[in-house]
């Protein structure tokens with residue numbers, strides 16, 4: 160797909176892209192102006208990820224992110240009326256507690272946040288929640304492998320599925336997420352051969368992040384590709400621009416011109 164998605168993307172398009180052998184491009188997005196730019200750039204899926212907590216709010220992990228924060232960012236992105244599919248993360252503690260919470264919070268992301276699909280982390284352990292949300296006609300994207308909401312179990316942001324048994328469990332998780340009704344699944348931080356195997360065994364698209372080139376699509380965090388997040392720089396991130404340098408240069412020149420009384424000039428003043 161070239162720049163500028165012309166037609167509204169739905170989950171049907173995303174599923175068809177796998178059968179047509181077309182790769183899926185997904186980026187995170189947390190605000191209105193970025194949503195407009197990404198939509199015009201041909202991104203198939205905008206993900207209001209709970210990574211917002213780390214790259215935007217400055218938390219150390221995604222765990223403190225609340226439903227209200229997710230709804231706030233989702234509404235900002237939805238206001239851009241993107242043709243990209245709008246997927247929004249269910250944050251920690253919004254679906255792990257019980258099925259009713261999962262249903263109510265998925266519903267809130269749609270009703271209050273404008274989400275067109277929700278994403279949640281986990282495999283066999285979240286099957287009942289996925290089924291319950293899909294039964295409400297809310298499309299669900301799964302997320303397995305390195306699941307940041309499980310940081311304390313994993314003992315850090317570590318590649319998952321390295322042993323044979325861990326790989327088999329991840330394949331079982333992927334199949335369980337698919338059987339529960341998910342329309343796609345994110346594979347994060349797993350060996351590329353395992354991601355290729357899962358991708359070939361699933362009918363639904365896999366979207367990789369740190370999972371190699373054989374997934375049906377790829378997702379990255381927008382702040383990472385723009386060079387705006389200095390906290391972590393995982394191996395799988397590619398820097399497509401140095402926006403930090405651009406902001407720093409612009410702010411520095413503004414400060415210098417103000418101090419030298421070179422800004423504002425007559426052109427920027429009212430008479």
Ligand code: KIV
Pocket residue numbers: 187206207208209210211248302345347368378379380
């Ligand atoms: O929260 C997020 O941004 C994510 C992506 C990295 C997949 O879950």
